[in-house]
Amino acid sequence: MAASEATGRAFPYRRSPMRADSRFPAMLVLLTGLTLAACQADTEAPAAQSTADADQYLAIDWYDGTVEEAFAEAERSARPMFLYWGAIWCPPCNLMKSTLFQQPEFIAKTRDFVAVYLDGDTQRAQVWGEKHDAVGYPTLIVFDSAGRQMTRLPSTLTPESFLAALNDASSGLAPVTELAQVALSGERALTAAEYRRLAYHSWYEDRRTLAPEQYLALFDRLAGQTPEDDPELSRRVQALRLSEALGASEPKVDSDHYAGLMNVLGAEEHDLDILMMFSDKLSAAFATLATEPAQQEELRGALAGAIESVLANPTGSKSAPIFSLGLLLELERIDNAEAPPSPELLARVVAAAEQADSDAGTQQERQSLIFYSYSLLRDAGELERARALLEKELDISEEPYYFMSPLASLSFEAGDVDGGLRWMGRYYREARGPATRFQHGANYVRALTEWTPEDTGAIIAASEEVLAEMRGQPDALANRNLRSFGWLVDALQAWRNEHHAGLSLAALDSGIAAICAEHAGDDSVGACTAMQQRLADSTPGM
Structure with missing residues (x-):
């Protein structure tokens, strides 16, 4: 059976022995982080992980077969299925x-x-990702033996919390979609296990289970039913409710929300996963919940105390100091988002990045900790340290191309457009795997259109190169690939409208038409032809 058909063998690739504020840089940082939200091996040259890393994974008995066969095995053996969706x-x-x-x-x-x-x-x-609404990496889904999606689990949980949630996930409860409706209707009280399933569901990535306005309604309901004998679970639900409310375009909060936040922050021990729910929402909390000076001082102290508590007891996680210091940096900048960090905090940031670099031993640790350390240094304004950290990693990482996008952003912000484009070219051409290469290629084209809009020849040539890679790919119009296709068309349309009105893109039309023709029987062919038409429609006379 072909492991290449989206299967469960843990190592689909074997590595060969030789691996701002300006509009686009900000996009690069966001995409690099989210394809995290913020995410190909070259199909002609298999990739690999080191033997030591492979030995670690083999301890998990990953199913050796296709996804279709895995579902059949789950039904045959009457076992639930745990699906990990990610990228190397x-x-x-x-x-x-x-x-x-x-x-x-x-x-x-x-x-x-x-x-x-x-x-x-x-x-x-x-x-398969599209079929099960798995877009961001990683996504972790539990199915029952009949193939029904039961729940999704957050990758940010501590191992202890994740294991508890996984135990609940295999307990034969109703799917989250059903339990959410039970909670919203109030038709009956939830059992403790049902409540935990809803509380530990990965709501931040699952935005299709409910109508947009129902998420806050659900968390309000759950917050009013928190079990008295489980304060940690109660704080988690309060944090979900507050995060959802503060993330609204027009937050509707009151004194009850402020009391809930102070309850979350008043715990003796703190879970970083809960505190991170407020990342990028601290300004909203101060603007809407703590409107009086005394409240602001109280909230500032409570937040700082909770974050310092995690820093003092990071529960063995090498990433906890990095994320915690990022929250402290955000807290310091409540009154001025552009303010440099205090000397004391800056020293801690630099020390944490150096410690992460020193402590990260395996390829997996380095691929995560080095990127997070770079992000923290960048946020703190330590751009040269951030650059040096990434450049050093190019000789260490088995997936070095991932670090070339932030290097491009740093170069561009320093005024080195040519250097930035060289990094972006490598970010695309050295990437491995069809979905990753298409995503990186779309970003490369976008960089060309925004950084050197006058270079029509290079933009058309790069676009043709990316489109050529799409042809012959069975899932070229699925999920993340379709999203990357949209980014490519968006970039080209905006570039032509802004800089080259009337420019013919006929050279690209045939490439897109060929892709659409290959997928004439797919549900997504309509999106393909629509994108082809968008480029044609914006050209007078075509």
Whole structure:
């Protein structure tokens, strides 16, 4: 059976022996982080992980077969299925691999499941991702033996919390979609296990289970039913409710929300996963919840105390100091988002980055910790330190191309456009795997259109190169690939409208038409022809 058909063997690739504020740089930083939200091996040259890393993964009995066969095996054996969807370059994926996937208790628990490792760059992986609404890496889904999706689990949980949630996930409860409706209707009280399933569901990546306005309604309901004998679970639900409310375009909060936040922050021990729910929302909290000086001072002290608590007891996580210091940096900048960090905090940031570099031993640890350290140094304004850290990693990482996008951003912001484009070219051309290469190629074209809009020849040539790679790919119009296709067309349309009105893109039309023709029977062919038409429509006379 072909492991390349999106399967569960943990190592679909073997590596060859030789591996700002300006509009686009900000996009680069965001995409690099989110394809995390923020995410191909060259199909002609297999990739690999080191033998030591492979030995670690083999402790988990990943299903050796296609996804279709895994579902059949789950039904035959009456076992639930645990699906891991990720990518070999993705920092949060590698963080999981270096923590959770090494835990003996987790490894033992996976034997109760048909465990499937689905790399987003294996053949038809994007088709399966689309079928099960898995876009961001990593996504972790539990199915029952009949193939129903029961829940998704956050990759940010501590190993202990994840194991508890996984135990609940295999307990035969109703799917999250059903339990959410029970909670919203109030038709009956939830059992403790049902409540935990909803509380530990990965809501931040699952935005299709409910209508947009129902998420806050659900968390309001759950917050009003928190179990008295489980304060940690209660704080988690309060944090979900607050994060959802503060993230609204027009937050609607009151004194009850402020009391809930102070309750979350008043715990004796703190879970970084809960505190990170407020990342990028601290300004909203101060603007809407703490409107009086006394409240602001109280909230500032409570937040600082909670973050320092994690720093003092990082529960064995090498990434905890990096994320915690990022929150402290955000807190320091409440009154001025552009303010440099205090000397004391800057010293701690630099020390944490150096410590992460020193402590990261395995490829998985380095792929995650080095990227997170770079992000922290960059946010603190330590751009040269950030650059040096990334450049050093190019000679160490088995997936070095991932670090070339932030290097391009740093170069561009320093005024070195040519250097930035060289990095972006390598970021694309050295990437491995069809979905990753297409994503990187679309970003490369976008960089060309925004950084050197006058270079029509280079932009057309790069676009043709990327489109040519799409042809012959069975999942070219699925999931992340279709999204990358959209980025490419968006970039070309905006570039032509802004800089070259009336320019003919006929050279690209045939390439897009060929892709659409290859997928004439797919549901997504309409999106393909629509993108082809968008480029044609914006050209007068075509």
